[in-house]
Amino acid sequence: VDRLHYRKFFEDGSSIMRCNYYPPCNNSTLTLGTGPHCDPTSITILHQDQVGGLQVFSNNKWLAIRPRPDALVVSIGDTFMALSNGRYKSCLHRAVVNRDSERRSLVFFVSPKEEKVVRPPQDLVSREGQRIYPDFTWSDLLEFTQKHYRADVATLQSFIQWLLSSKPSTF
Numbered sequence: 001v002d003r004l005h006y007r008k009f010f011e012d013g014s015s016i017m018r019c020n021y022y023p024p025c026n027n028s029t030l031t032l033g034t035g036p037h038c039d040p041t042s043i044t045i046l047h048q049d050q051v052g053g054l055q056v057f058s059n060n061k062w063l064a065i066r067p068r069p070d071a072l073v074v075s076i077g078d079t080f081m082a083l084s085n086g087r088y089k090s091c092l093h094r095a096v097v098n099r100d101s102e103r104r105s106l107v108f109f110v111s112p113k114e115e116k117v118v119r120p121p122q123d124l125v126s127r128e129g130q131r132i133y134p135d136f137t138w139s140d141l142l143e144f145t146q147k148h149y150r151a152d153v154a155t156l157q158s159f160i161q162w163l164l165s166s167k168p169s170t171f
């Protein structure tokens with residue numbers, strides 16, 4: 001794919017910043033700070049404080065991402081999975097709570113401009129021969145996850161079904 005392709009796609013983007021706050025919780029084995037989900041956005045750049053709690057699902061188990069003050073965690077979200085025709089996989093993750101300490105994380109979600117159509121580059125599709133996801137706009141997916149569906153393991157598949165039932169002409 002042309003080096004400039006994704007840079008151009010995101011250059012007028014409308015990204016989102018979120019600060020998560022997790023109070024200490026003495027039932028930390030019974031509850032989660034953030035349940036398992038893939039971010040619906042494109043690329044996630046996350047910084048967690050020294051308490052730690054971020055986990056990613058890999059090789060069938062949850063792995064703790066050890067906090068490092070000098071490091072950011074970069075992961076792929078659903079929109080980038082669609083933009084790469086499924087080549088880059090959206091990262092399943094969650095955050096556990098801590099019994100004794102409060103915890104904060106600061107997350108920057110790279111996202112395109114709302115009305116941008118999410119579709120993989122033509123040369124990638126020509127090589128692979130087949131599209132995996134229909135066209136959608138980032139604003140449709142954002143609306144879906146803010147008004148109709150709480151992001152989880154299956155957001156993108158559920159969104160596509162919702163999209164095709166509400167706007168059948170897209171595919």
Ligand SMILES: O=C(O)CCC(=O)C(=O)O
Nearest residue numbers: 020034048054095105107
């Ligand atoms: O707090 C964390 O480490 C994870 C937060 C998260 O997954 C999110 O805000 O989407």
Ligand SMILES: [Fe+2]
Nearest residue numbers: 037038039093
């Ligand atoms: Fe997340």
